[in-house]
Amino acid sequence: MKIVTADQMRSIEDRSEAMGVSKDALMERAGLETARYMRRVCAPLFGVPIVVLVGPGNNGGDGLVVARHLHRWGARVSVYICRDRRTPDPKLDIVNELEISVIAASDDEGLMLFRELLSMAHVVVDSVLGIGRLRPLEGTVRDILLMLAEARAAKPDMTVLAVDVPSGMDGDSGDADAACPAVDITLAMGYPKVGHYAYDAEARIGKLDVVEIGLPDGVDDDVPLSLMTDANIRPMLPLRPSDAHKGSFGRTMVVAGSLNYIGAAYLAGSAATRAGSGLVTIALPASIQMAVAGKATEPTYLPLAESSPGVALPSSAGDVLGALGDYSGLLIGCGLGQAADMQGLVETVLYSGEKLPPTVVDADGLNTLAHTPHWWERFPDTAILTPHPGEMARLTGMSTGEVQADRIGIAVESAALWNKVVVLKGAHTVVAYPDGRAMLSPFANPGLATAGTGDVLAGSIAGLLSQGVQMEEAAALGVYLHGMVGESVRGRLGDTGMVASDLLPELPLAIRSLGEGDGG
Template sequence: MKVLTTAQMHQLEENSVKSGVTMEMLMENAGQAVADEAGRILEDIRQQQILILIGPGNNGGDGLVAARHLHDAGAKVFLYLFGQRPGRDPTLKPIRERRIKRIEAEKDDNLDELTKLLASVDTVIDALFGTGTTRPFSGLLLMVLDRVRRVKIKRPDVKTIALDIPSGLNADTGEADPGCLYVDNTITLAFPKPGLFKFPGAERVGEISVVDIGLPGFVEEKAGPEYLADEWAKSVLPERSPQANKGSFGKVLVLAGSINYIGAPYLACNGAMRVGAGLVTLAAIGRLQAILANKLTEVTYLPLPESRPWLIASEAIKMLFRQFEQYNVLLMGCGMGQNEAVVRLIRSILLSHPKAKTAKPKLPSLVLDADGLNALAGVPKWWDLMPEDAILTPHPGEMARLTGMTADEVQLDRMELTRKMAGEWHKTIVLKGAHTVIAAPDGRSQISHVANAGLASAGTGDVLAGAIAGLLAQGLNLFDAAAAGVYIHGMAGEAVKARLGDTGMIASDLLPELPVIIKQLKASRHSEEAE
């Protein structure tokens, strides 16, 4: 499913009308879909008191249709109308016939009626303005939204839902009017919009649902990034034959850890194992191996020599090159540190010198994280000196170092920057953070729906790097392994959040959830295949 701009959505709607689907039909489909999804979110809408804020345009029309369907499903619906609806608005007649209570904002002195409703309703649906409105809010409209905002603070149990986008959010840029609500859920129509994933607006949208409204399915391949969804993730999961052996599921060599980051190899190795890699080997100095051996009982070890306590000796490079041919994937960088010896080691493994007399042995497919990336920063045109068969997994700070930008500049347009650099560097890139972006050199890209504050803790990136490496070892291509790893990791985070909340989640909480998410995806896939 593509992420489409406002202009692309308007073009699709025009194409739909030309093909015989009227705007009235699309509005009916949208309202029905929103009502159905609201029912799923609220679980039981019978006798629920639902206030819908209705604007003067198409977003308000969708809200009126949704109001009818919610009323018919047993909810007690109230409408708060802002601005004049068109004189012959066909969506108003069914509202009158059902005697659904309507209040006009312009006639509500001191917003008294709104205040009374907000004191008792269970849910507020924002259907004021959609993708076509970008003007600043002021006056009565700002007062209405502020009243809703204050009630949400006093009564956090009141559910707030945005229809398509929260009013005041720019659907393309993510810019948000000061009056834009922070909602619990956004039910977006037909396709996700870029602004839902761009900050500051992204922090206002809550959980995103995408509903079908009957628009034609054809979208140009280069229209924009894909929305990373379970249907896609199910389709790329590797099969596992009952007759397989551990070699069938790939071998991962992990080069990670240092005196300051002893836990990083544990998390990365377990991430790879928990998504199904057949064999994981940790290449580490003996001191690190001795500490981890009691916890990492399933991995094998490649002991590396030390030059000084806790420093890998340069002789390790030859040892590693002799081992590489035995592995499908090399995961490198998690918690390795940035001392000069480590940087030299990483660069010696990754980078080829243009004037070298002999070629280096071929490396396995690469997953580079953390200090593996930091070691590249500052090397002129490093991307031309290393293999293209690589996945880079930077967070915004690491991406800033690789590009020479600031972290704030990286965050301005994460989607576009990731796609651009994947093409220039000829590497698959995973730009981590809220709504992680994945991009391939050929222009393909995906964006995750997950924005989970619980994942903003030390070590979760090590788990992700391991999961990506484990999937890559099982035969997925670079882009699919990266995107599937992001999806499974994100859903594992959502599962932990549902159980513990988003405070106090730690990276190791994710590990037992990874195979559970894969099991759920496979069960859903097999169920669909059986139908």
């Protein structure tokens, strides 16, 4: 499923019309499918008081179509015109012919009738303003939306549904006017919009669903941003033939861990194993080997010579590089710390000029890159980088706030500049590719905001790479499985108290579920 900007949506509608499906037909279908959605989710509708807030543009036209279908199905519909519409107005004419109650704000002194409608309403449909660029809300429309917000707060049993976006929210940036109401459900017309996945949009849009509006096939082929779904991620799963042996599923080298971050090596190495890698070797400072091996019994180990307890010598990179010829995937960085010698180890491996196996760079590997100006020129190989927003800020020279304000744009620009696959972690993780395409995770799980879950993600991706999954697909598949696993654990434990090791035994279950068509 594609995710679009406002301009892209307008272009798609133009293309649709050129292919024989008119904008009026799209509006009719959008209104019908929205009404059908409400009949499923808000049932029963017969006799239920519903207020449809209508604006002056196409979003308001969608609302008028919704109103007439709900009326025909027995709901007590009232249409409230928040701002006068242009004439002639065929959609409003049909509503009037059906003798649906229509009230215009311009005729409602002090908005008293609107206040009365809100006091009786069980459902309110917000179709006032659409996905266009945000302008400050003013005058009557602002007053109406503020009253709606007050009514929703006072009546917790009232459902507010927004058509495409809550009025006053920018469909591209997710920025919102102070008067923009929080809603219970946002129904995206045709496609989710980029702004739906903005850093702080979720609290405003509520549950996000998408309704089909009858667009012809192929109208979105040039849209570079996609939403991860079972359907587009499942084909990325590696095959597991019945006559396979451990050598069939690759070998993963994980360079991780230090005195203060022993768990990172355990989590990353175990995740690569759980993701299906045939053999995993953890290269780590020699003095912490026994501690990690006590937790992770399946991997083999490459102990590295140390300059101090838990800190590997830069020269030990030679041992890593010497062994890599036998490996089909490399992960470097988890829990290495930022001691100068550990940074030297990372630099020696990544800047060696030797041909590396498909590589994932995470955590302190990324922090080491950030110390080198134009590091991507010294590390030209295609690789997967898995930064959280703070690490992305260091890599780009931006602030964390700047990264969070334009997660998709910055990830896409950076992937192109660096010639790397960028996995920008966080709510709705972004996977950006060097050619300008990107995929967005549907998952936003606060339970994953805990130490070590990033190590599990990095290890999972490395384990998939080792099995021969192509780099672009391994990144997306790893992110999606990680999200599925997080949802599964969240379902059992809730948002609080989830720890990274809870994810490990769930990984094979998620792989099986996705492969069988039962994924999230």
